[in-house]
Amino acid sequence: MAAKQQRIGSGFGAQSTAEEVLTGVDLWGRTALVTGGYSGLGLETTRALTRAGAHVIVPARRRATAEETLRDVPGTEVHELDLADLESVRVFSGRILETGRTLDIVIAGAGIMACPETRVGPAWEAHFATNHLGHFALVNRLRPALAPGRARVVSVSSAGHFLSPIRWDDLHFRTGYDGWLAYAQSKTANALFAVHLDTLGAADGLRSFAVHPGSILTPLQRHVPRAEQIAQGWIDAEGRPAAGFKTPAQGAATAIWAATSPLLDAHGGAYCQDCDIAEPATTDDMLIGGVKPWAVDADEAARLWELSAELTGVDAYS
Numbered sequence: 568m569a570a571k572q573q574r575i576g577s578g579f580g581a582q583s584t585a586e587e588v589l590t591g592v593d594l595w596g597r598t599a600l601v602t603g604g605y606s607g608l609g610l611e612t613t614r615a616l617t618r619a620g621a622h623v624i625v626p627a628r629r630r631a632t633a634e635e636t637l638r639d640v641p642g643t644e645v646h647e648l649d650l651a652d653l654e655s656v657r658v659f660s661g662r663i664l665e666t667g668r669t670l671d672i673v674i675a676g677a678g679i680m681a682c683p684e685t686r687v688g689p690a691w692e693a694h695f696a697t698n699h700l701g702h703f704a705l706v707n708r709l710r711p712a713l714a715p716g717r718a719r720v721v722s723v724s725s726a727g728h729f730l731s732p733i734r735w736d737d738l739h740f741r742t743g744y745d746g747w748l749a750y751a752q753s754k755t756a757n758a759l760f761a762v763h764l765d766t767l768g769a770a771d772g773l774r775s776f777a778v779h780p781g782s783i784l785t786p787l788q789r790h791v792p793r794a795e796q797i798a799q800g801w802i803d804a805e806g807r808p809a810a811g812f813k814t815p816a817q818g819a820a821t822a823i824w825a826a827t828s829p830l831l832d833a834h835g836g837a838y839c840q841d842c843d844i845a846e847p848a849t850t851d852d853m854l855i856g857g858v859k860p861w862a863v864d865a866d867e868a869a870r871l872w873e874l875s876a877e878l879t880g881v882d883a884y885s
């Protein structure tokens with residue numbers, strides 16, 4: 568059964584930063600893996616987790632850039648990983664498993680948004696393949712390393728999920744490609760992944776959550792022309808973010824809270840925003856947020872899991 572989408576009063580909110588939600592949290596001796604942990608929200612996440620004492624593994628499709636970016640962040644290590652390439656996922660996961668280490672936290676944050684139509688692997692649509700299938704294969708392959716009884720997996724979704732449920736009849740946009748709808752579907756998939764992983768992972772004591780980080784200017788918007796960003800009201804003519812946008816440190820807070828807060832122990836599978844469990848969406852306004860029913864539906868989640876296992880050939884829970 569899907570988690571109840573009801574606020575629990577965490578004491579944090581939209582303005583809380585990664586640093587604030589980690590106040591008094593000791594992650595010494597803990598290991599985290601943060602995909603995309605060298606850019607935007609992921610970089611803030613990596614910095615905050617290491618400051619709290621965690622060792623952070625950062626898989627990167629641009630290894631040299633990641634190494635350069637993280638040079639002054641102690642307690643990090645970079646490995647090569649392209650989530651759009653399942654062979655790369657297999658090789659990376661094998662390397663981590665070989666070391667015999669356990670992972671306490673996985674933050675599946677890497678992603679692409681509103682890209683021109685791109686095909687990867689067997690002509691899969693790139694948002695679905697990268698944002699969802701790559702992370703699906705990664706977490707399943709890493710199951711033996713997930714710390715029994717305490718591991719948390721946080722899937723970074725988005726209010727972008729408002730625009731599309733899973734398109735069961737045309738997952739890969741064989742017709743009518745639209746970059747925003749492709750992103751939306753992949754973000755619904757991220758949320759559903761957390762729902763079913765939490766169900767299956769219960770036997771290992773694993774908890775999984777999905778989060779909407781808020782709206783934050785990062786390199787994610789690289790495919791959105793400046794004029795469109797102004798027209799959408801995201802930035803003004805000088806490039807300053809609109810009211811309601813978060814800083815990267817605020818944007819990283821919800822995923823870190825979901826990865827560490829004991830308040831969530833009994834709420835696995837929940838979709839969170841602003842450092843709390845999100846309520847069901849009552850409007851289509853993504854800045855207000857909340858969660859649409861198709862992103863937390865247990866039957867949809869189970870169906871997506873089965874299909875993803877079939878497509879990737881990986882299912883650690885079968």
Ligand SMILES: NC(=O)c1ccc[n+]([C@@H]2O[C@H](COP(=O)([O-])OP(=O)(O)OC[C@H]3O[C@@H](n4cnc5c(N)ncnc54)[C@H](OP(=O)(O)O)[C@@H]3O)[C@@H](O)[C@H]2O)c1
Nearest residue numbers: 603606607608649650651676677678725782783785786787
């Ligand atoms: N920013 C927002 O307003 C916002 C709102 C809602 C949700 N989100 C979600 O938050 C997450 C982080 O976004 P962000 O804003 O921090 O964007 P970002 O700065 O562009 O970071 C995305 C990261 O994903 C990595 N990545 C992309 N494709 C990959 C692949 N095939 N294999 C491995 N890594 C790959 C990127 O690597 P490269 O740097 O090498 O390209 C980058 O490190 C995303 O999942 C996004 O959907 C963001």
